[in-house]
Amino acid sequence: MLLLILELVGIATFAMSGSLVGVVKRLDLFGVCLVGVFTAIGGGIVRDLLLDIHPPSSLSNWRYLGVALTASVVVFYLHTVMSGLNREILVLDALGMGIFATTGATIALDAGAQPLAAALIGATAAIGGGVLRDVLVNEIPLLLQRDLYAVPALLGATAVVAAHEIGLPQNLSLVIGTVLATGLRLVALWRGWSLPQPRLPRED
Amino acid sequence: MLLLILELVGIATFAMSGSLVGVVKRLDLFGVCLVGVFTAIGGGIVRDLLLDIHPPSSLSNWRYLGVALTASVVVFYLHTVMSGLNREILVLDALGMGIFATTGATIALDAGAQPLAAALIGATAAIGGGVLRDVLVNEIPLLLQRDLYAVPALLGATAVVAAHEIGLPQNLSLVIGTVLATGLRLVALWRGWSLPQPRLPRED
Amino acid sequence: MLLLILELVGIATFAMSGSLVGVVKRLDLFGVCLVGVFTAIGGGIVRDLLLDIHPPSSLSNWRYLGVALTASVVVFYLHTVMSGLNREILVLDALGMGIFATTGATIALDAGAQPLAAALIGATAAIGGGVLRDVLVNEIPLLLQRDLYAVPALLGATAVVAAHEIGLPQNLSLVIGTVLATGLRLVALWRGWSLPQPRLPRED
Incomplete structure (x- = not known):
């Protein structure tokens, strides 16, 4: 139950980050909602495609769709009010990222994926939505x-896989992974x- | 039979819209054909991946490929002649969009998708090709x-799902959905x- | 065994081409590695999704991941040294392209794909990584x-399918296809x- 609430919080914050980008790009109402919804559920769709879960949950x-759509419409109409909430949105987004990484890895393990694949698919679920958002609005992914x-x-995804390998209960490994990912x-x-940037002396 | 003809018309017009964009972007012959073919069949490929139909039909x-490729090559060599046909292409494109939305929803229902998923997958089949076209040529999707x-x-996709729920025959629901989508x-x-645009007073 | 070595060479060169693009775009260490890895294994992932192989190999x-990651990290730190190796990288990249086209078509045939689908999926495996690379860094695919x-x-992919149809042994068809694709x-x-470019007299 706690997990479901957290997951919906994650979807709402990802939808907000996506629809805010859509507003900045001056998309219309549908465009803002589509970018918002895609950011929120895109990572999960890619995860399910990789795991052969059809149609994606x-x-x-x-x-999921209702929360993502509501959050996007709210952002469309109230985005000026929200411009003071950047700090809060970053915190919620970090929580959403941690949740998607750990639930993604758990779902992958449940679907029978090997440890390496499970860790990669969990990370993909967490970052996929943001990458799709930036590709849609024609930016190099942030x-x-x-x-x-x-x-x-x-x-976070690797922690879940490791906890699974040493036999920790699933709920505990979800909490550990989320705390690690969101905390870091x-x-x-x-x-x-x-992370370090490449040195490009010739261009400076 | 009528449906097959309509579907090939849809593919041809989507291929034309894609390859015209490729010409404007000054791609070479292969690039123009690839963008044209991808626009025409991309939505259907995404639809089939979501529905676990392998390999995509x-x-x-x-x-499908022959029609899409022929339309793209024709556009490559005759695009100057076609510049006066914008109105006709928009009408055909609207027809293609309606057809893909309704056939997509029907195929999803046949594959056992729930009503919500069927409506979304039908819409995805209709708009997916255009989104992929614009991502490939580095534009924010129109x-x-x-x-x-x-x-x-x-x-259109929702109408097909609703008609299916109340038990209308499939051919009738295909016609209703296509007429609604293309007509609107x-x-x-x-x-x-x-649709409304976001208000951004600070940037004006 | 020879094939495995060739395949790893292909992955390494694709990872190099991807991470070099990431360096030019001034991504950070993770971004360079992600673009490199995605270029190297992206085509194979799309191939496996189209063929219903889950999770992608x-x-x-x-x-595969180890080679792709190592090549990307090497490029990140040593890219200035490598700027004189453009010719060698182009040759290796051509070899990688040929290998992925023919192994992709072979894997598709093994998975039961029809000849047309097998040729297209082989070509997709060869070009998919490069297309994903350019979409990620916000360029029109080269x-x-x-x-x-x-x-x-x-x-190359078509040659493999044709050789399979007339009953040549798989190893021979792999060699023929790779030599044809890389050689051309x-x-x-x-x-x-x-290939020809579209004539756009109005813009010149």
């Missing part, structure tokens, strides 16, 4: 460029940690 | 930005209907 | 614009062959 369940985002997702993301944001 | 059937396009597709698209084009 | 096998790239891939690509590069 996000397309069969009113709850997570390729700066900030620690995919590394925490990989860490938040610490990295607050400390300004990032 | 468009990849196994000479007819349908996210203006005009009613995805809304008619959703309407054409009326919206002629009347200039569109 | 590249996600289940340490060897292979749509100039040079012969997809035509040799289609030729190299000859086209050295002679500067390309």
Whole structure:
């Protein structure tokens, strides 16, 4: 039950981040909603395609779509009000990322995936929505460029797989993985940690 | 038989719209053909992946590929002649969109998808090709930005699902859905209907 | 055994071409690695999704990922040293393309695909990684614009299917297809062959 609530929180925050990008790009109401919904459920759809779950669960369940659509419409009409909430949205987005990484890895293990594949598919579920969002609005995906985002997702998914391998109960491994992924993301944001950039002396 | 003809008309017009974009972007002959073919069959491939139909029917059937390729080559060599046909192409494209939305929803229902998933997959089949076209040529998908396009597709697919739920025969529901989707698209084009844009006072 | 070595060479060169693009785009270490890995295994993932192989073999096998990741990290730190190796990289890339086209078609035939689908899926495996690379870094895919790239891939995959139809042994058809695809690509590069561009007198 707690997990379902968390998952819907994750979907809502991903829908918000997607629809805010749509507003900035001046898309129309449908475009804003489509980018919002796709950001929220895109990672889960890719996860289900990789795992042979047909049709993807996000397309069969009113709850996910309803939450994603509502969040997108709210952003469309109230985005000026929300411009002061950037910090809160970043925190919720980090929570959503951690949740999707760990639930994705758990679903992959349940579907019989090997440990390596399960960790990669969990990370894909967490970052896929954001990559699709940026491809749709014609930007180089943000997570390729700066900030620690995919590394925490990989860490959380890997923790779930490791916990499964040593026999921890599923609920505990979900909590551990989410705390690790979300925690590392938040610490990295607050400390300004990032990965090295390539040295390109010839262009400077 | 009528349906097959309509479907090939839809594929031909989608291939034309894709290859015209390729010509404008100055791609070479293969690039123009690839964008044209992908626009024509891309929505159907995504539909089949979501429904677990392997390999996608468009990849196994000479007819679809042959029509899409022929239309693309014709556009490559005769595009200057066709520049006066914009109105006719828009009408055919609206017909193709309506056909793909309703056949997509029907195929999804036949494959055992739930009503919600069937409506969404039908709409995806109708708009997927155009989105892939615009992503390939590095543009923000047109349908996210203006005009009613995805809304008619959703309407047509939903009509098919509703007709199926109340027990109408499949052929009748295909006709109803296509007429609704194509009709709304054409009326919206002629009347200039569109969805609201976000208000961004700070940027004006 | 020879084939496995060749396949790993193909993955390494594709990872190099992807991560070099990431360096030019000034992505961070993770971004460079993700683009490199995705370029190397993206075509195979799309191939496996189309063929209903779950989860895709590249996600289940340490060897592919390890080689792709190592090549990307090497490029990230040593890209200045490698700037003199453009010619060698083009040759290796042509070899990788030929290998992926023919192994892709072979895997498709083994999975029961029809000849047409097998040829198309083989070509998709060969060009998919490069298309995904360019979409990720927000460029119009290079292979749509100039040079012969997809035509040799289609030729190699078609040769494998034809050889299979007339009953040649699999190893022989793999060699024939790879030599044809890679050879045509190299000859086209050295002679500067390309496909016709559309005539756009109005823009000149």
